[in-house]
Amino acid sequence: MNTNEHTETPVQPLGFNHRDSPCETMFRRLDAEGRPAFIGYLPYGFPDPDASLDALHTMVGHGVDAVEIGLPYSDPVMDGPVIQAASQIALGAGERIAGVFRAVEAVAEAGGVPLVMSYWNLVFHYGVERFARDFANAGGAGLITPDLIPDEAGEWIEASDRHGLDRVFLVSPDSADDRLATVARDSRGFVYAAARMGVTGERSTLSASPEQLVARTRQAGARRVCVGIGVSTAEQAAKVGAYADGVIVGSALVHTLLADDGRSPRDTAEGLRLLAAKSDELAAGVRAARSR
Numbered sequence: 001m002n003t004n005e006h007t008e009t010p011v012q013p014l015g016f017n018h019r020d021s022p023c024e025t026m027f028r029r030l031d032a033e034g035r036p037a038f039i040g041y042l043p044y045g046f047p048d049p050d051a052s053l054d055a056l057h058t059m060v061g062h063g064v065d066a067v068e069i070g071l072p073y074s075d076p077v078m079d080g081p082v083i084q085a086a087s088q089i090a091l092g093a094g095e096r097i098a099g100v101f102r103a104v105e106a107v108a109e110a111g112g113v114p115l116v117m118s119y120w121n122l123v124f125h126y127g128v129e130r131f132a133r134d135f136a137n138a139g140g141a142g143l144i145t146p147d148l149i150p151d152e153a154g155e156w157i158e159a160s161d162r163h164g165l166d167r168v169f170l171v172s173p174d175s176a177d178d179r180l181a182t183v184a185r186d187s188r189g190f191v192y193a194a195a196r197m198g199v200t201g202e203r204s205t206l207s208a209s210p211e212q213l214v215a216r217t218r219q220a221g222a223r224r225v226c227v228g229i230g231v232s233t234a235e236q237a238a239k240v241g242a243y244a245d246g247v248i249v250g251s252a253l254v255h256t257l258l259a260d261d262g263r264s265p266r267d268t269a270e271g272l273r274l275l276a277a278k279s280d281e282l283a284a285g286v287r288a289a290r291s292r
Contacts, residue, residue, distance in 0.1 A: 016161055016162060017136075017161070017162060017163055017164030018164070019164040021142075021166050021188055021189050022113055022141035022142065022166060022189070023066070023113065023115075023141060023142055023166045023168075023188075023189030023190055023224070024166075024189060024223075024224065026065060026066060026113050027190070027224055027245055027246075030065065034290055034291075035241070035286060035287050035289060035290055036226075036241040036244060036245055036246050036247055036286060036289055036290070037065045037066055037226065037245065037246035037247070037286075038063055038064050038065050038066075038237070038246070038247055038249070038282060038283050038286040039064070039065065039066045039067070039068060039115070039226060039228070039246050039247065039248045039249070040059045040064040040066075040067055040068065040248075040249050040250075040253050040279065040282075041067070041068040041070055041083075041117065041228075041248065041249065041250035041253065041254070042055055042056060042059065042067065042068075042069065042070065042250075042253060042254060043069075043070035043071075043072045043083065043086045043087050043090050043095075043254070044069050044070060044071065044072070044090065044095060044099065044100045044103040045072060045089075045090030045091070045093055045094070045095025045099065046072070046086040046087070046089050046090040046093075046095075046254070046257065046265070047086075047089055047090075047093070047257055047265030047266075047268065047271070048090075048093040048265075049093065049094070049095060049099055049102070051265075051268050051271075051272075052090070052103065053102065053103060053106045054268070054272060055257065055271075055272060055275055056069070056103055056106050056107050056110065056112075057106060057110045058272050058275050058276050058279065059112070059253065059275065059279050060107060060110035060111055060112035061110065061276070062275075062276045062279035062280050062283065063279050063280060063282070063283025063284075063286070063287075064112060064279055064283070065112065065113060065246075066112060066113035066114075066115055066141070066246070067107045067112050067113070067114060067115065068115045068116070068117040068144060068248070068250070069100060069103045069104060069107065069114060069115065069116050069117070070083070070087070070116075070117050070118070070250075071097060071100055071116060071117070071118035071119070071122050072086075072087035072088075072090040072091050072095050073087060073118075073119045073121070073122060080251060081262065082251040082254050082255050082258065082262070083250060083251060083254055085258060085262055085263055086254045086257070086258065089264070089265055097122055097126050098126075098134075100116060101134055101135065101137075101138040101140075102138075104116065104135065104138040104139055104140045105138050105139055107139075108138070108139035108140075113141045114138075114139060114140050114141055115140070115141055115142050115143070115144055115166075115168070116135065116140060116142075116143050116144070117143075117144040117145075117146065118143065118144070118145065119145075119146065119147050120145055120147055120148040120156075123143070123145075123156070128155045128156055128159050129159050129162075131159075132156075132159035132160060132162065132163045132165060133163060135163070135165065136163035136164060136165055140165060141165070141166055141189070142160075142165050142166025142167060142168055142188070142189045143156070143160070143165060143166070143167055143168065144168040144170075144192060145167070145168070145169065145170075146170055146192075148169070149169065150169055150182050150183060150185075150186035150187075151182070153167070153169075153186065157186060160188065165188075166188045166189025166190075167186070167187060167188050167189065168187060168188075168189055168190055168191065168192050169183045169186060169187050169191065169192070170183070170191075170192045170193075170194055171183050171191055171192070171193055171194065171213065171217055172193075172194040172213070173194075173209040173210075173212070173213050175213075175216075177216070177220060180216055180217050180219075180220035180222075181220040181221055183217075183220075183222070184217060184220045184221035184222035185221060187222065189224065190222075190223075190224035190225060190226050190245060190246060191217050191222045191224065191225045191226070192226055192228060192248070193210060193213045193214055193217055193225050193226065193227045193228070193244070194228065194229045195209070195210040195213075195227055195228065195229045195230045195231070195240075210227045210240065210244075211243050213227075214227060214243055214244050215243075224245040224246070225244055225245055226244055226245055226246030226247070226248050227240045227244040227246070227247060227248060228247075228248025228249070228250065229248075229250075231247055231248065231249050231252070231282075232249065232251065232252035233252075233281075233282075233285070234281045234282055234284055234285030234288075235285060236285070237249065237282050237285030237286045237289070238285040238286070238288050238289045239289075240289070241285070241286045241289025241290065242289045242290060247282075247285075247286050247289070249282055252278060252282070253275060253278055253279065253282075256271055256274035256275040256277075256278050257271040257272075257274075257275060258271075
């Protein structure tokens with residue numbers, strides 16, 4: 001044998017992270033428990049940066065499996081009045097994008113799956129590669145981009161692949177079949193199915209359209225589909241969880257931390273108590289979804 005010869009170990013091409021999808025790992029665990037995921041939303045920095053970390057811990061401690069950490073934005077076109085008010089409070093309290101990684105770490109440390117929901121302009125100006133790197137280093141799982149479509153997401157698709165991050169695109173009841181197929185192909189983790197057209201907010205009733213949308217999205221090739229926008233009660237959570245992989249709740253949770261005037265934060269201790277109670281209520285609905 002020629003001792004000068006050596007064999008190089010083949011390596012994967014540089015630039016790609018091959019870890020499993022963090023959200024898919026969560027879904028598989030919950031499949032074994034026979035239930036969907038409970039995904040809760042809260043803007044980072046609301047009611048202030050430190051209190052928001054306490055709120056994130058409270059949510060995970062009271063049944064939330066994955067947390068959508070919102071990046072407050074001055075022009076939140078998809079958000080209803082509750083989340084708009086919370087975002088303005090957060091911006092007024094000095095929230096900045098760099099601080100959101102503290103929130104990501106807080107969710108991960110509490111045992112939840114940390115997601116970030118952000119309008120694309122914020123990520124673009126921070127720097128797509130820089131955001132992906134910092135997000136992954138903080139323990140992030142994936143990014144939800146309500147105003148970014150896959151056709152225009154080439155830079156993000158590449159960066160998320162490089163850092164092993166999930167990417168969640170949205171579909172709505174008026175999405176054509178070819179759009180559903182595109183979103184299903186390019187999403188990683190899950191597809192976010194908006195229960196109805198319009199902005200976020202609590203609703204007393206839900207229509208049948210989200211169930212139809214979930215079925216259409218799965219037929220288009222999506223492995224996991226979660227439903228949000230309008231879910232605000234345990235009964236609604238159970239209804240949605242019976243057919244979706246995850247139940248997404250935003251305004252109903254955020255509302256607990258707002259004062260009765262709808263424009264200012266509630267006393268922090270009282271808000272956290274109400275947030276814990278609402279999380280418990282919704283978690284019970286989610287857990288009962290497939291036991292009917």
